[in-house]
Amino acid sequence: MTQIIVKKEPVTLKTLRAKYDLTQAKAGAKVGVSADVWHNWEKGKTFPNVPQLKKIEEKFDISYDDIIFLTKNNG
Numbered sequence: 001m002t003q004i005i006v007k008k009e010p011v012t013l014k015t016l017r018a019k020y021d022l023t024q025a026k027a028g029a030k031v032g033v034s035a036d037v038w039h040n041w042e043k044g045k046t047f048p049n050v051p052q053l054k055k056i057e058e059k060f061d062i063s064y065d066d067i068i069f070l071t072k073n074n075g
């Protein structure tokens with residue numbers, strides 16, 4: 001029997017937030033951070049720690065592997 005693996009298209013945090021029609025404040029609140037922290041993540045100024053990543057995975061039904069994290073150079 002052949003197993004079919006469906007991989008989701010990678011997304012940025014901004015795209016993920018837009019998919020759920022959330023402001024930065026509301027997206028941040030879902031994972032327990034402020035709008036400023038979420039904004040910094042989107043811009044690549046800072047990055048979520050492991051517990052925060054777990055919350056993002058849980059609240060947005062996405063795997064860490066499917067999130068594109070921007071860096072300051074490309075954010």
